[in-house]
Amino acid sequence: MADFISRRDVDFLLYEWLNVEELTERSRYAEHSRDTFDAVLDLSADIATKRFAPHRKKGDQVEPTVGPDGKVVLIDEIKDALDTFAESGLLAGSFDEAVGGMQLPAVVSEAAMTFFRAANPATTSYLFLTIGNANLLVEYGTPEQIDAWVRPMLEGKFFGTMCLSEPEAGSSLADITTKAVPARDGTYRIAGTKMWITGGDHELTENIVHLVLAKAPGGGPGVKGISLFVVPKYLTDGTRNDVALVGLNHKMGNHGTTNALLNFGDGTHRPAGDAGAVGYLVGEEHKGLAYMFHMMNEARVAVGLQATATGYAGYLASVEYAKARTQGRPVNAKDPSLPQVAIIEHADVKRMLLAQKAYVEGALALGLYCTRLVDEQRSGTEPDSARAHLLLEVLTPIAKSWPSQWCLEANSLAIQVHGGYGYTKEFDVEQAYRDNRLNAIHEGAHGIHGLDLLGRKVVMHDGAGLTLLAERITATINKAETHVGTRQHADALRGALTRLVDITGTLWAAGDISVTLANSTLYLEAAGHVVMAWIWLEQLLAAADGNGDFYDGKRAAGRFFFTYELPKVGPLFDLLASLDTSTVDAVPSWF
Amino acid sequence: MADFISRRDVDFLLYEWLNVEELTERSRYAEHSRDTFDAVLDLSADIATKRFAPHRKKGDQVEPTVGPDGKVVLIDEIKDALDTFAESGLLAGSFDEAVGGMQLPAVVSEAAMTFFRAANPATTSYLFLTIGNANLLVEYGTPEQIDAWVRPMLEGKFFGTMCLSEPEAGSSLADITTKAVPARDGTYRIAGTKMWITGGDHELTENIVHLVLAKAPGGGPGVKGISLFVVPKYLTDGTRNDVALVGLNHKMGNHGTTNALLNFGDGTHRPAGDAGAVGYLVGEEHKGLAYMFHMMNEARVAVGLQATATGYAGYLASVEYAKARTQGRPVNAKDPSLPQVAIIEHADVKRMLLAQKAYVEGALALGLYCTRLVDEQRSGTEPDSARAHLLLEVLTPIAKSWPSQWCLEANSLAIQVHGGYGYTKEFDVEQAYRDNRLNAIHEGAHGIHGLDLLGRKVVMHDGAGLTLLAERITATINKAETHVGTRQHADALRGALTRLVDITGTLWAAGDISVTLANSTLYLEAAGHVVMAWIWLEQLLAAADGNGDFYDGKRAAGRFFFTYELPKVGPLFDLLASLDTSTVDAVPSWF
Known part of the structure; x- marks a missing residue:
């Protein structure tokens, strides 16, 4: 069985890029060390592999029913897996010690969760909702409510x-x-x-x-x-x-x-x-909606990470398949009596693997970056923590929507790499594709995040969020421009960022909100690709001095994103800049 | 229940664009008239609605099994529907009278088939394979083989x-x-x-x-x-x-x-x-493979039409839903106490409907255009029939792949329009999405058609196929440039066509077949969008003098394709022109 998430990649993101160890110097996380983080990640990968993955297919095949007594009937493996999870203490991973938590950095806790999300999205969903619920009550509930409801949830007694x-x-x-x-x-x-x-x-x-x-x-x-x-x-x-x-x-x-x-x-x-x-x-x-929205950022980033993990599992499955399956010969081979080669030797299969790698590793990096901002909110000093909050506000619609779109595409490519086998239930990738299609719908449908980003996030506080994002991206560009390996990408990103900022101004200068928002979903998608190019540039800088396959692979995926993906924003920006109103003008009777 | 295919659209394509009535002036189709064509279309829509559509969901829920006697068990409705189809004579629709057929133009026969394909893809598949099989045997079998196998197939006794x-x-x-x-x-x-x-x-x-x-x-x-x-x-x-x-x-x-x-x-x-x-x-x-490939064009166009029909059914279902479902208010409405509006009033929903309309109506037009070429092969005079064959050779990989990609995307958008309901089995669109995912896999996986188009079709006979395609597209552009309503689109298409031809030369000048074909799938996709822009320009010309919702809708969908879709070829062409070898150079151990 293939891995679901590359532990090597997680380590790279946490330790070589996000400097998560540095967090242990803060009082909130002073009890922790890289050892405790590693132990959580090891434990998570282990439980995910042994208790969550094995019933992923059975949970798909045996759907929940309502029994004659009105009670919901689920396969036993779901409860066994969730009980094991709860017993491990992971449910309370990022919660305060005061409520029985491990007080882990959110970024470590979420990184650990990706193993479960990848191994079995459906079973993991019960945990995701429970953690979100508990997070909200910790923030806004009374001490009595926390005792009555949160503590049992963190122990896995209530969901x-x-x-x-x-x-x-x-x-x-x-x-x-x-x-x-x-x-x-x-x-x-x-x-x-x-x-x-x-x-x-x-x-x-x-x-x-x-x-x-x-x-x-x-x-x-x-x-x-x-x-x-x-x-x-x-x-x-x-x-x-x-x-x-x-x-x-x-x-x-x-x-x-x-x-x-x-x-x-x-x-x-x-x-x-x-x-x-x-x-x-x-x-x-x-004030209920305000409370709910306060917690929505984390929930939405988590949905993005769910989409990411499902995409990641499909990617690794297709890599394994492509290395094992032989079929066809190189396009420049003339002798049909030569043995067939592994399909990973074919350019189009490599394209599909590079694309998946660029999508899922990029999405994982974005999700963990956002979760690192949550830690900054919780443990940083001002003005850093306020700035982290502001940046998270702007990034949230992208962190939710981009993986929901592109890691689903990754799952589609994983099916395609498998050929006919990928369409069958004998393999895992068709289920991943079906599971993942949900993520563009729940926690705010795709289009809602376009309205959120363009209609609210980039203009709130006089555009302070967009300004901050542009500052962060520019800082990365400035660093990347000094390296030969990233200079060209840095230039491309600077151009795309400038257009994003300019076009945001153009759209808001339209003077008619319906024109401004006429293509807000495409604005979301274009901004998403710009942000993802930034995240890839960040990863390329972090990998700049690395040698060996892992780093070569990172560089190839980063290069792929800049070569095959970022240019897609060009036509989107052109369309947005034209203030096209085809969507607004369309009349229902035309359909 | 929504329609599955717009009969109005089919009539437009057959009679207002493809001039199918003209075929009745040829001896092969002299027994036919618009009346007989209409009768076949009416009958098809009727049987599809009454016998094929009603068990579409049941056929999904009750999968075939192998009984204890080793025989396959299917729901009864499948046989009932297929028997009704066979009794109608439609199985032999486009076959010669000499073998018991109706000797219908293929374009009419395929147009009629789209109703079945849209109403119930799974049940229709049995017919599709039977027709393809019979077609091949009629062409290459002996008279005895035709009597023994083809006649019973066309009567529905054998599949x-x-x-x-x-x-x-x-x-x-x-x-x-x-x-x-x-x-x-x-x-x-x-x-x-x-x-x-x-x-x-x-x-x-x-x-x-x-x-x-x-x-x-x-x-x-x-x-x-x-x-x-x-x-x-x-x-x-x-x-x-x-x-x-x-x-x-x-x-x-x-x-x-x-x-x-x-x-x-x-x-x-x-x-x-x-x-x-x-x-x-x-x-x-x-010579078996040559026989098989001889029939492959029609089979591949038919797969494209299957993808199209499944996309079309989803499109119409989402239109119906969007008109009926109320949710939210216009973005410029300030008063939350106003009643909610139908979601078709929202710009992003209209965008998703316009995109679906552009994909499915464009794909149907392309599929019928290709089938019209089959009729030209069969009934035209030289050099027209040879040119029709050559053009069909070039268009086939696109007619198969483009709908498989974009009408699947249409189904995804149909789900999105439905929101959470679209993800449930209560509605039809999730099944359409699952059904349609097959079409990029069978009858040659997506990437195979990229190799076929770039590696074979555009260079065969010294590039005569590409030259012919460019001539046809240019003829349309020249006509469209004289109309105010299409001039701008014509210019855009001329630019895209020029790049397609230039880049084909650049790729083949690379001198290394592995570099030429390094991104053949993206070449296929770019060429597909150019061809689809041409097909839309053709439709816009045919609709130029029309008044009313139908024609306004055609114009809106065509404009959408030129504004939102055709520009996507820019970055693809840039990438292809750069002779990028990221795919070729990627090393398996990087993954």
Whole structure:
């Protein structure tokens, strides 16, 4: 079985590029050392390989069902894997020691998670949601809420969910209709339907902690009226709360992850004799969406890393296949009686491997860079930590969307390298492709991040975020220009960055928001390629003095990105600069 | 339920662009008229809607199995649909009256087939293989072979297959090892293993006619030693031939189509007491691959049309969804209490619909254009028919590959328009995406067509094919330059065509075939976009005087292609012109 993530690459990114060891000089991480980081990575790779990977295919083939007793039935291997994970303490990896965590740098914790994400995306999803949920409650919950809900989640006794979407409100959260009515005891009664709830129901844990967006009386219209509630499946006294599973969605991929439609407060259960799900307000009323968005950066970067890991696993599988499978002869061979060669000898197969390598290693670097910014927020001094936060705000839509697009493309190339075999369930790559298609949809659909980046992130604080990003990229360019091996790439990136900044100004000078945003998704994609070129230039600088296959491979993938990929931004920028309004002008009756 | 193919669009392409009515002036099609063409299209749309579409999802959910008796078990609806199709006479649509056909123009017959392809790709595959098989035998078989095998196939009593690939020889047919040993009675005994056999076994028909590539004694090495044989599942006297089903492949999509591993001559059955599958030579010994390739153009264009139809169905489904689903508000709306709008009002959704429309309508036009060339081959006078053949040779790799790439992208966009719903099996678009992923793999994997186009088609006959293509495109440009509405597009296409021709020369001047072909897949993709721009320019000219939504929509999609898509060739051409050898130079140990 192929590896899922190259440990060598992870080590390079953490230690040779992001200087993660330096973090141990900070008080927050003073208990740690490269040894403890390595131990976490070793342990993760080991559990991922032994407990997560083996049921990846079975979890795909045996989809969750709802049993006659109304309970969700999953294959046993999922619970076994998650229990092992929880016992290892990894669930609390990056959490504070005060809540029972290891207080690891987020970048190390997320790097460790990529092994699980790559080995088995569906099983790992339960953890991802639980960690996100716990992160939010640690930040905004009361000490009592942390004790009641966070600690059991970090021990793996409870899992968590995020309940945002409703049947009529997916991308448009302003339109949610779930209601929260204050009760006399300070709790609320929640009523409404939530959908697309990952891990929304199961018997994996004693309890499920739902974080639910709902509208309490007195809020303004739209997003201003939204509050956030903890709504557990079981109350602390063991009473079943009024949260009912309506059904599970059957999906193209990620079969092992339950995805549920839930009714809150429909009277299926009647805690304390009344219909309505008991909910506990988190923080203040009407600020729920702000809390949710505060944690969204990390969740979105994590989705990007999930897409990355799925792409990475497919890449390594296709490398293994291409080295083992013989077929055909070199194009300049004339003698058909010569033995066939491994397909990795063919230029087009090498192109498909170089492309995958450029996508997945680039995406992993971007995701870890962003997670390193989270550590800077948490442990840095001002103004560095504020700047890290600002930079993360700008990079988040890209860190989520770019891997969701290009690591899916990597999975498609991995299928193509396998030929007909890649289309069969006998190999792993078709599942990776199906699993990965989700990532451009959830945690904000692709287009939403275009609106976020162009409509909000690059203009907030008078464009301070974009300015900061441009400064960081320029600093890299300046360094790279002094090296023969990277000078040409540095020049290309300087040109692309200048265009990005100029065109951002052009778009905002249009004077009509609908024209400015007419092609915001393409702006996202162009900006994504510029950022990825920067990330590759960073890696090339970090690898500049390295010798041997690993470094040669890094240089080849970096060169590939600059030669085959970055030039794609040219036509995108031309289109954006032209303020084309084909999209705005199109009339529904034309379709 | 949405339509699968726009009949209005088909009529436009056939009657307003390709002047198909003109064909009825030729003796071969003199029995036909627009009325008979329309009747075939009406009948096809009707049967496709009533008999093929309803079990599309069930055929996906209930995969074929091998029963305890060794027979393939399929859902009943597949046989019912195929029987209805056969009873309609459509199987023999484009065949000569002399063999029981309707002698329809191929372009009409293929246009009719798109309704079936769109309604249910998996069920339609059985027909596609049968028609291809019969086409080949009509061309190269003896009258006795035609009576024995073709007539029952055209009546739907037998189905056909093409048995090319083997476990160690997929793209590399030179390496097949299946043997054919002459017997005293003039037949051969065939022994070997064939895989990826679409429709390789089933109980849908009384018999299955396998066309098998095998090596007979005395042939040269490589492809020169390959002969072609008819190897039926049952001999004409009802004896079971020695063809054994080893197993069915389980695939990402196209579940309703059996895809089999077959053993020929392994002694499972012993016709006339001896092991070895009885085979009947088609044509002459050692010319089998040439026969197969002669029919390959049509088969490859048909695969492109299958990809197109699957993309088209997804497009129309996403249009219907986007018009019905409300979500969010215009970006310039300030009042969150206004009702939500249909998502087709959002610019990014319109972008995704325009892109799909540009891909699927463009691909349908290309596929029908190529099929119109088949009719010109069959019914035209010299030199027109020879020129049609030459042009078809050059266009075939593009007609196969371009839709396989871009109509898959259309299906991905159709999912994206549906949001989370698109990822579920509740809607149809995820299945379309899975089904369509096959088309870049079978009938020659994507990269094979790059080698075919750049390595063979554009240089054969001293480049006569490319010259002819450039002449045709230039003729369209010259016409388009005289119209205000198309002048700008014509100029853009002239520039792109000039670069294509120049770069073809540059690549071939490299003096090293491995450098020439280093990026042949990207050459294919760039040439594909140039050809598609030409096809769109042709459509824009045909639509120039039209008024109303249909024509406005055509113009919008054409404009979209020229504005959003054609510029993508710029960076591809730059890369090709640089004779970059990153792919050739990459070393396996770097991966």
